[in-house]
Amino acid sequence: MTKLTTTLAALLLLGTSPVAAETTVRYMTFSAAPDYLDELDATIAAFEAAHPDIDVSYETASFNDYFTKLQTVIAAGQAPDAFELNYENFVSFASKGALADLGPLMAADSGFSTAIYNPTALAAFSQAGKQYGLVESFSNVVLFYNKDLFDKAGVAYPSADWTWKEELEAAQKLTDAASGAWGSFAPIQFWEFYKTIAQNGGAMFNADKTEVTLDSPANVEALQWMVDKVARYRVTPSDAEMAGQGDGDLFKAGRIAMLRTGIWMFGDFSANAKFNWDIALEPGNTAKAHHFFANGVAVSANSANQQAAYEWLKFLTSSKEAVEIRIKAGWELPAVTDASYVQGYLDQPAPESREVVFQALDTAVTPPVINNWNQLTDIVGKELEAAKLGQKTPQQALSDAAAAVRPIL
Amino acid sequence: MEAVSGRGRLIAVLVLVGPSLVGMTAFYILPVLSSLVVSFAKWDLLSPIRWIGLANYANALADPAVQQALGNTVTFIAGYLPTVVALGLGLALLLNRRLKGRTFFRAVYFVPVVTSWVAVSLIWKWLLNPQYGLVNYALSLIGIQGPGWLFDPAWAMAGVVLTSVWKDVGFVTVIYLAGLQDIPESLGEAAALDGATTWQKFRFVIFPMLAPTTIFVTTISLISSFQVFDQVFIMTGGGPVGATTTMVQLIYRNAFSYSAMGYASAISWILFALIFTVTLVQNLLQKRLDRSDG
Numbered sequence: 048m049t050k051l052t053t054t055l056a057a058l059l060l061l062g063t064s065p066v067a068a069e070t071t072v073r074y075m076t077f078s079a080a081p082d083y084l085d086e087l088d089a090t091i092a093a094f095e096a097a098h099p100d101i102d103v104s105y106e107t108a109s110f111n112d113y114f115t116k117l118q119t120v121i122a123a124g125q126a127p128d129a130f131e132l133n134y135e136n137f138v139s140f141a142s143k144g145a146l147a148d149l150g151p152l153m154a155a156d157s158g159f160s161t162a163i164y165n166p167t168a169l170a171a172f173s174q175a176g177k178q179y180g181l182v183e184s185f186s187n188v189v190l191f192y193n194k195d196l197f198d199k200a201g202v203a204y205p206s207a208d209w210t211w212k213e214e215l216e217a218a219q220k221l222t223d224a225a226s227g228a229w230g231s232f233a234p235i236q237f238w239e240f241y242k243t244i245a246q247n248g249g250a251m252f253n254a255d256k257t258e259v260t261l262d263s264p265a266n267v268e269a270l271q272w273m274v275d276k277v278a279r280y281r282v283t284p285s286d287a288e289m290a291g292q293g294d295g296d297l298f299k300a301g302r303i304a305m306l307r308t309g310i311w312m313f314g315d316f317s318a319n320a321k322f323n324w325d326i327a328l329e330p331g332n333t334a335k336a337h338h339f340f341a342n343g344v345a346v347s348a349n350s351a352n353q354q355a356a357y358e359w360l361k362f363l364t365s366s367k368e369a370v371e372i373r374i375k376a377g378w379e380l381p382a383v384t385d386a387s388y389v390q391g392y393l394d395q396p397a398p399e400s401r402e403v404v405f406q407a408l409d410t411a412v413t414p415p416v417i418n419n420w421n422q423l424t425d426i427v428g429k430e431l432e433a434a435k436l437g438q439k440t441p442q443q444a445l446s447d448a449a450a451a452v453r454p455i456l
Numbered sequence: 457m458e459a460v461s462g463r464g465r466l467i468a469v470l471v472l473v474g475p476s477l478v479g480m481t482a483f484y485i486l487p488v489l490s491s492l493v494v495s496f497a498k499w500d501l502l503s504p505i506r507w508i509g510l511a512n513y514a515n516a517l518a519d520p521a522v523q524q525a526l527g528n529t530v531t532f533i534a535g536y537l538p539t540v541v542a543l544g545l546g547l548a549l550l551l552n553r554r555l556k557g558r559t560f561f562r563a564v565y566f567v568p569v570v571t572s573w574v575a576v577s578l579i580w581k582w583l584l585n586p587q588y589g590l591v592n593y594a595l596s597l598i599g600i601q602g603p604g605w606l607f608d609p610a611w612a613m614a615g616v617v618l619t620s621v622w623k624d625v626g627f628v629t630v631i632y633l634a635g636l637q638d639i640p641e642s643l644g645e646a647a648a649l650d651g652a653t654t655w656q657k658f659r660f661v662i663f664p665m666l667a668p669t670t671i672f673v674t675t676i677s678l679i680s681s682f683q684v685f686d687q688v689f690i691m692t693g694g695g696p697v698g699a700t701t702t703m704v705q706l707i708y709r710n711a712f713s714y715s716a717m718g719y720a721s722a723i724s725w726i727l728f729a730l731i732f733t734v735t736l737v738q739n740l741l742q743k744r745l746d747r748s749d750g
Contacts, residue, residue, distance in 0.1 A: 115712045118500075118501040118502060118715060119501065121501065121502060122501040122502065140502065143500060143502040143503045144502070144503065145502045286604075286607045286696075287586045287587070287604040287607050287608070288587070290585050290586055290587030290588055290607075291581070291585055419714070421713045421714050421715075422714050425709070425713070429695075429697055429698050432695065432696055432697045433697045436608075436609060436696060436697060438609065438697060
């Protein structure tokens with residue numbers, strides 16, 4: 048009833064007095080659905096309170112369908128005013144001219160400085176000197192370990208100076224076929240691969256991404272190490288041994304002692320792991336390297352409401368309200384520099400060594416993005432799978448991958 | 457009725473056919489035609505469309521990925537088609553006899569046919585799970601160590617074929633049952649009088665009489681198996697190591713993962729040409745058969 052009265056009152060007001068025309072910003076997101084819709088609603092409410100003349104409506108899609116949906120609505124001329132993009136897809140959307148250059152809007156915005164953002168993370172969302180997006184959040188991957196299993200096996204906890212060698216020695220002691228416990232787990236797939244080769248001083252491309260270096264000796268050695276953990280040392284379960292169960296589920300069941308996975312698992316593990324666990328920096332071989340995944344937000348090149356959309360994105364990524372909502376819910380991590388914002392994150396209970404999340408940023412590797420990104424991940428992924436299943440040697444798999452990637456570079 | 461002249465009849469036809477015609481045009485005919493147009497272009501949905509003539513077709517014919525997908529599709533057909541037709545025929549012969557609960561069995565075999573592919577695929581994914589699946593458990597009871605099924609490139613396609621046969625065999629059975637109704641009982645009786653064994657009766661009377669049915673189910677099953685997609689998409693996603701990447705799976709990936717709309721359309725039309733040719737050959741065979749029947 049009250050809602051009806053308010054609506055009627057609003058209609059009357061509209062009819063009688065000239066009210067500033069409301070702009071509606073249409074926003075599309077994947078990271079909010081399905082777990083953080085309440086937080087998104089709260090952020091929008093806070094924004095609309097600060098900007099009475101702007102309304103924000105949103106649409107969500109799960110990550111797997113999101114980019115197909117987004118491309119389709121853009122192609123149909125129904126692009127949302129603002130939308131979320133992960134770093135990998137940002138590169139392709141920006142180079143195809145789908146994103147508005149935020150430079151002029153930022154230059155005109157006198158009260159605002161980009162110094163609030165982590166500079167590396169913000170730079171990721173620029174291309175050819177133009178800022179096509181604002182950085183919204185980041186996440187990374189660290190080494191999770193089951194303290195109880197370490198205690199039981201009498202092995203010292205992982206430390207920052209561990210290398211692959213120490214990891215393997217510990218994993219061999221922690222693996223217990225009788226109880227079905229495995230020492231160490233990292234998936235053998237594209238994302239794990241580009242990070243693991245960085246831990247061995249390798250890379251997929253040369254610095255300016257004009258040459259494919261997939262089959263370099265350092266990379267072959269790194270892939271050999273990934274495969275050996277499964278087939279030779281037997282400290283990591285094979286696909287058939289995992290039988291379709293997720294690595295996170297096995298960790299929660301107390302069957303994996305060391306797991307390389309993302310900090311997005313904090314909430315799940317805190318709630319559902321019935322043992323003591325903590326995180327550490329990942330062991331590397333010749334170098335330290337950690338994943339770095341960033342989400343950004345951008346304004347559509349065809350939006351009629353670019354100014355309003357920019358205001359919303361600025362609020363979503365850098366306002367104190369939005370950042371606090373995000374940190375409290377564990378909805379990834381805001382990429383802001385302000386230490387007082389971040390303290391709330393460090394103060395939360397599990398895991399104990401939360402500072403590791405920020406230490407890992409010092410050795411961050413960004414995804415080796417090229418324009419034909421999805422082809423790249425499929426081609427390399429398929430060859431890695433062949434190596435994993437023992438159909439090809441690491442050398443053969445990477446030579447074949449390099450040959451197949453060259454034409455799409 | 458004379459009063460319903462040309463114009464009145466046209467209106468009646470339009471009113472009756474209109475609704476489904478509108479739907480067909482909007483969601484079937486137009487998309488099919490636009491895919492033909494797009495197949496001559498390079499289009500990633502975001503950048504402006506660029507006309508490149510026959511380049512997509514030339515690239516597709518030379519693309520090892522297309523050849524692999526075609527090979528996988530043929531492997532699927534080779535495993536699926538004979539099995540589903542033979543099994544469907546066998547079941548139809550069994551269910552055509554006067555056995556108790558015949559209607560019940562007919563319904564049971566038809567249930568998978570009307571079940572959604574998503575549900576069937578997910579259930580079979582679990583049945584075929586190498587560690588916890590019922591299939592390998594059953595095999596272990598008779599002392600056989602089951603394969604890795606969907607995790608093993610050598611067995612994944614077998615798993616997909618098994619699932620597809622299980623789901624579709626009821627359809628083939630029903631068609632054969634209908635075909636069996638058309639065979640006059642007098643023929644069987646005459647053969648029996650002449651001293652034909654059950655096998656001879658089947659081989660020389662029933663099976664030849666079923667030829668039109670056999671050609672029909674083979675054609676329908678062949679067309680649908682060229683287009684095999686749902687079960688592959690859900691059960692394996694085309695893996696492992698591309699072992700189950702079929703033509704439609706490849707088309708889907710090019711269109712919706714690589715945003716190569718033009719290339720995906722070109723492969724679709726190549727697939728269409730392929731199915732069209734095969735069906736044409738089958739049609740000719742049927743015509744020849746009809747003629748030899750007199």
